[in-house]
Amino acid sequence: MPPTTTRNTPVIKDVARLAGVSVPTVSRYLNGTARVSDDKREKIAQAIKLLGYQPSFVARALANKVMDSVTMLTSLSTFWATTQINSGVESAARDKGFLFGVTSLDGISDSELESTVGRVMSANPAGVIVSESDEIAIQAMRLIPKDVPMVLVGGSRGDAPYQVMPSERAGGRCVTEHLLGLGHQNVVHVHRAEGPNNNTRTLGWRDAMAAAGLPANRSYQISEHLEDSRELGRRLAHDPSVTALFAGNDETAIALIRGLRDEGKRVPQDVSVAGYNDQLFSMIWEPALTTYSQNFVELGRAAFDMLYAQIEAKRAGQMAPEPQCRIIEGELIVRESTAAPRD
């Protein structure tokens, strides 16, 4: 007599039977790969709850050859702009049923880069988005096999066949021209280290100065430690030729303002200060910050859309889409921290 098998663990068939639907329908519900009517969804959900059914994800994974995932390779991974871009990619990817992974390139050496990219590729992602913030990201991009769909966010125009770019250089020019337009004779630029590309805020500052026939001869590179920017603000407070500052990001701007005030200067009456990014606190800061707003979440979504078009074409056996470069525009937000010079 064969042994009696007592099956305590409910299986997908039990769910289907109780819900009064077919096994493939339960499967579609669980995979989220196709539409299941609201009516059936509810019945299946109730059956799963009643039975305490737990889907065998791992078993399914082994049967499942295509892992729909996209990976982001990024440096400066805790910077505000980076987290916003990632969030845009993630939400667009999820809308299409893709998993989203991030691998940070922060602090890895040249010799570790190859194995890092190797590990990413060994997970066989459907596509990769590289966010260019420094030289290591550009190197990483070159290691990605040519047959893997890829989009570069940022970089210089032409760095990759598929590219989504913020209007960084135009933005830097726009902020500088705003300050010059108010009547300032010089605009001092304060910035963190920038990527090795030709689309930076700093180059935009140079463009605007050149167009106005002024030498772009005063800029300071500072660390991400805000105390350094505050200290610089204190120093600049004693230089009467400094009437307008363009900070490469909002945090640097508010730290400069604090330093100017430490030494008794008023903003914008004595010195105008503009930032960049339009972070949440910029409108709340006192004085509210003039800044440049770049929609980084939209940038991330656009990057995924461009990647998805490549993935779709590849899977359908069609030609890859035409190489393309999409620029996401930002806008100048004039608030209280900039004004005409006193005389």
Next chain:
Amino acid sequence: MPPTTTRNTPVIKDVARLAGVSVPTVSRYLNGTARVSDDKREKIAQAIKLLGYQPSFVARALANKVMDSVTMLTSLSTFWATTQINSGVESAARDKGFLFGVTSLDGISDSELESTVGRVMSANPAGVIVSESDEIAIQAMRLIPKDVPMVLVGGSRGDAPYQVMPSERAGGRCVTEHLLGLGHQNVVHVHRAEGPNNNTRTLGWRDAMAAAGLPANRSYQISEHLEDSRELGRRLAHDPSVTALFAGNDETAIALIRGLRDEGKRVPQDVSVAGYNDQLFSMIWEPALTTYSQNFVELGRAAFDMLYAQIEAKRAGQMAPEPQCRIIEGELIVRESTAAPRD
């Protein structure tokens, strides 16, 4: 006569020959799975460059059964604390050679949750870290198969066998006690929506009030739009009984200060305001913000370490580690925005 094969694409054997090392050594170098001496690393790197060798990642992936990856399931994914925790997990994971993925639970419905977790599990991660910020995260945790290593970040003590918790409740109590200790008769609490757990900043505020024999009867829940907090600050400026505010995060605190000032109140002379998180700008704000500093990056690293111990035990066929709950302490940072009441 057999056809002559012209091989243009260099293979791993060519790299090994040129570098004067064995094929397995090149393989170890590429996988990053084991140490290769600096001397050999350099020779291999040179050979790869000279030959223009591109490793066949995808081919290796197919031969490679174990995908070393960990996935983070998180809500409130663009909040500052979340990005810091993710960054800590990512860096600790990378140190151990693991890929890192994030799947956001923001805005997904109950009915989408099962298929979302299903997709995550179908990628067969070595382990999962769930970051509890709301009810959906707790539901997600319950869908993860029991045999998959898992760590919960946050939640109520006991919500999961392996747990890393910030000292949120103790922190909220600490800030409130600081304000009461300065002589304030009441502390008004302003907070965003909090998780459904028993370790929140708001409960810490209640604890401190109860311990001082005071009713915890004035709190306001506000949105993440800072204009709402500023408007609340304006309203509270006209209530002379309000002398101390404890804001659940630094951004809310600076928006409240701005609102109080709009109506002519001085901080801290008229009203003390404390924040929470110690974000970068807190020390730069004028007045510099009294706040509670929680090292969220460390929290993320601790979560990965706890996960890694489970993964190692599972792979070695050993018993799982003892269930554990680790609490990561923070500290009160007293700056300029809090002082004794005027009389």
